[in-house]
Amino acid sequence: MKYISTRGQAPELTFEEAMLTGLARDGGLYVPAEIPQMGREEIAALGGLSYEETAFRVMRPFLGDCFTDEEFHGIISRAYADFDHAARAPLKQLAPNHFLLELFHGPTLAFKDFAMQLIGQLFQVALERRGERVTIAGATSGDTGSAAMEAFRGLSNVDVFILYPHGRVSEVQRRQMTTPADKNVHALALDGDFDDCQARVKDMFNDFDFRDGVKLAGVNSINIARVLAQVVYYFSSAVSLGAPAREVSFTVPTGNFGDIFAGYIAQQMGLPIKDLVVATNQNDILHRCLKGEGYHKGATVPSISPSMDIQVSSNFERALYFAYDKDAGAVAQLMDELKSGGFEVSQGAMQALSQTYKSGRASEAETMATIKSEGVATGELLCPHGAVGVKVANELRESSVPMITLATAHPAKFPAAVEEASGIYPSLPERMADLYDRDERVSQIANDLGAIEDHIRKNIAQ
Ligand SMILES: *Cc1c(COP(=O)(O)O)cnc(C)c1O
Numbered sequence: 001m002k003y004i005s006t007r008g009q010a011p012e013l014t015f016e017e018a019m020l021t022g023l024a025r026d027g028g029l030y031v032p033a034e035i036p037q038m039g040r041e042e043i044a045a046l047g048g049l050s051y052e053e054t055a056f057r058v059m060r061p062f063l064g065d066c067f068t069d070e071e072f073h074g075i076i077s078r079a080y081a082d083f084d085h086a087a088r089a090p091l092k093q094l095a096p097n098h099f100l101l102e103l104f105h106g107p108t109l110a111f112k113d114f115a116m117q118l119i120g121q122l123f124q125v126a127l128e129r130r131g132e133r134v135t136i137a138g139a140t141s142g143d144t145g146s147a148a149m150e151a152f153r154g155l156s157n158v159d160v161f162i163l164y165p166h167g168r169v170s171e172v173q174r175r176q177m178t179t180p181a182d183k184n185v186h187a188l189a190l191d192g193d194f195d196d197c198q199a200r201v202k203d204m205f206n207d208f209d210f211r212d213g214v215k216l217a218g219v220n221s222i223n224i225a226r227v228l229a230q231v232v233y234y235f236s237s238a239v240s241l242g243a244p245a246r247e248v249s250f251t252v253p254t255g256n257f258g259d260i261f262a263g264y265i266a267q268q269m270g271l272p273i274k275d276l277v278v279a280t281n282q283n284d285i286l287h288r289c290l291k292g293e294g295y296h297k298g299a300t301v302p303s304i305s306p307s308m309d310i311q312v313s314s315n316f317e318r319a320l321y322f323a324y325d326k327d328a329g330a331v332a333q334l335m336d337e338l339k340s341g342g343f344e345v346s347q348g349a350m351q352a353l354s355q356t357y358k359s360g361r362a363s364e365a366e367t368m369a370t371i372k373s374e375g376v377a378t379g380e381l382l383c384p385h386g387a388v389g390v391k392v393a394n395e396l397r398e399s400s401v402p403m404i405t406l407a408t409a410h411p412a413k414f415p416a417a418v419e420e421a422s423g424i425y426p427s428l429p430e431r432m433a434d435l436y437d438r439d440e441r442v443s444q445i446a447n448d449l450g451a452i453e454d455h456i457r458k459n460i461a462q
Contacts, residue, residue, distance in 0.1 A: 001064035003030040003224060006321040007335070008328025016066035016126050019119065019225035020134065022218025023205045027335065028328070029317050030224045035268045036061035043244040043271060046235055051088035052076045054239075055118075055232040058269075062228050071125055079118040082107045084429065089114070089233040091240055094378050097402045098393065100386070101237045108176055109410035109429070110307075111259065112147035114233065115226035119219055120151030127157040134217040135460055136160045137204055139197035141255065141307045142169040143409065145187070146176035148219050153182035159460050160185045163197040163452070166444060168302055168309075171436075172413050172428070178440035186459055192447035193300050195312050203449045210453050214460060221258030222314050230262035231269070238271055241402045249275035251393035251405040253385040254286060255308035257315035259406065264319065264356060274401050277358045279392035281305045281384075284361040286313055291359070292350055295334075296342030304364060304417040305384040307409070312338070320345070323352040360392035367391065371421035381426055383409040384417050 003018040004010075007028030013021060018030040038058070046054050055076050056069075063072065080088055085105035092100045106113025127134065136158055138148050145162035152160045162177060166189040169177075177187040190197050198220075205211055205218065219226065238248045250273060252260040260278055267273040280287045281303045289295040297311045317331060324330045324346070337343040345353065362370070370387040374380055382390060386407035397403035411418045411426035419425045428435060445451055 001036075001062060002033040004033050005030060006317050006328060007332040009332070014066055015063045015225070019122060019223060020126065020217055022220070022223050023202065026332075027202075027206065028331070029222050029315070031318055031321060032062060032224070035265060038270045040244045040270070043235070043239065046239045051232070051236055052080055054236045055080075055229070058232045058235050059228055067122070067125065075121040075125060076118065079121045082117070083113070084431070089236055091237055091404070092380060094374065094380065094390065094405070097399060098397060099237070099241065099402060099404045100380060100390070100407045101233060101404050102407050103233065104383070104407060104410035104413075106147075107150045108143065108146040109413050110143040110147060111230075111406065111408045112143045113150070115229035116144070116147035116151040116219065118229045119223065119225050120155065122225060123152070123158060123217075124155055133157045133215065135214040135456065136217050136219050137201050137456065138162050138218060138220045139194065139201040140164045140169075140177075141194040141309060142173035143307050143413075144220060146173060149177055149180050149185040149187070153180045153185045155184065158184060161188060161456050161459070162186070163188045163190045163200060163445075165193045165197055166191055168193060169306060170414050170416070172415065175435050175438065175440065178442040179435065179438035184461060187442045188452070188455065189442050189444045190447055191444070194309060195300060196447050198312060198314065200447065200449055200452055204453065207449070207453070214456060220314070221256045227258050227262050227265065227315070227318075230259055231266045234263050234266035234273070235271055237404050238266075238273070241404070244270075244272050246402070247272045247274045248402045248404055249273065249277065249397065251277040251279050251389045251396070251403060253305065253308060253389040253406060253408050254278045254280060255310045255313065257286065257313045257319060259408070260357070261315045261318050264322070267356075275358050275396070276356060277360065277392060277396050279389045280359070280361045281308050281367065281388050282361065282363055283309050283311065285311055286316065287359040287361045289345065290353060290357055292345075292354075294342060294344040295338070297338070303384075304367060304414065305388050307385055308388065319353065319357075320349065323349040323356075325352070358396055360395050362388040362391040368417070368421040371418060375422045375424065381411040381418060381422060381424060382407065383411045383414050385409050
């Protein structure tokens with residue numbers, strides 16, 4: 001199993017190499033050269049299995065011979081041991097043929113734990129075998145950072161530096177990043193927005209002296225191992241509702257396009273998914289692009305669903321790569337045009353995109369109204385991201401096809417917005433009830449590549 005770059009100018013890598021590398025050296029993103037297939041019988045055989053066993057069967061073909069079956073079983077079981085729900089990703093019913101996939105039962109209360117906990121264990125096994133040490137740098141709009149710190153804290157062969165936009169994450173998100181006491185995890189509050197954070201991380205990866213000097217590795221959603229870990233819950237939930245005999249659709253609150261792209265991979269592997277619906281908040285660049293208006297950057301407007309406040313949606317490059325029929329040259333050119341503001345999608349690629357994805361958006365008022373109305377109708381308290389998904393799903397779903405909407409975070413991660421919308425204050429699960437009392441540790445830093453690199457060099461444990 002080989003991994004190739006969406007821009008066609010980086011070496012082919014194994015799964016393990018692609019995972020440890022993150023961003024390809026040509027600036028592109030790694031994708032599997034071939035997407036493995038699962039037949040109907042293999043999919044049907046997932047019925048009734050644990051989440052862990054489902055993860056093993058769905059992900060195994062992507063790993064090649066990088067990990068033994070025994071290693072991979074151990075990795076998976078350690079990764080999901082700290083989740084506080086036996087099903088890991090339970091389904092709840094909202095309405096006839098509308099289901100909520102609760103992805104917030106991991107240690108940091110957001111879906112990113114599914115991939116990050118797994119990648120932490122994969123890194124640990126791979127680095128120990130290689131006798132290597134790496135520095136992980138990541139940008140976060142709130143949830144990736146805490147999930148990464150939680151997954152890697154205390155591991156002996158990794159330092160983690162997370163850039164988040166100063167003042168633009170919720171208090172719970174910030175505290176989850178600033179309160180881990182482990183010396184190998186570091187929170188950096190950048191003077192800028194999420195796109196600045198993401199751009200500085202990309203700059204670090206493109207500074208090869210720095211990259212090689214500190215052995216930089218990335219665990220942002222561009223990391224292919226993360227995307228693949230997310231393919232699993234598309235299978236587990238669809239099979240619970242009758243796949244492969246019955247088709248299902250998914251609605252995914254989307255920012256960086258990692259989660260929804262995992263759904264595309266599941267579909268390409270053979271899972272019968274009818275619609276993949278992209279749900280955006282008022283930062284609706286993806287929705288506008290999928291409507292055929294081209295991809296043109298504007299200003300990011302802060303919203304109550306901050307993990308989707310985005311203009312540069314990194315993983316969309318992977319979707320473009322497949323929509324352009326694996327034409328890496330065309331993708332490289334689009335990404336070049338994006339540097340100066342945006343690009344138009346060719347007619348053929350647009351056709352491919354609209355065959356795969358539907359889309360919708362939710363304004364702030366619609367998001368609030370959905371939190372309130374779902375609370376009243378079902379007793380389910382949605383976080384603002386999940387509410388964006390439910391609003392768009394209700395617009396686009398067909399009554400004859402089960403719709404699964406992804407609930408990407410626990411409402412207690414965004415208590416102010418949830419309380420304002422519903423009148424109910426969502427409390428934190430017991431295991432993190434003392435979060436507001438823990439000491440914080442954070443460095444505020446300028447939106448300046450040199451300053452960030454200096455800080456990292458000085459703070460790596462030797
Ligand atoms: C990261 C995140 C998203 C967006 O996911 P992408 O994979 O970036 O599209 C949505 N909701 C929450 C709560 C998140 O943390």
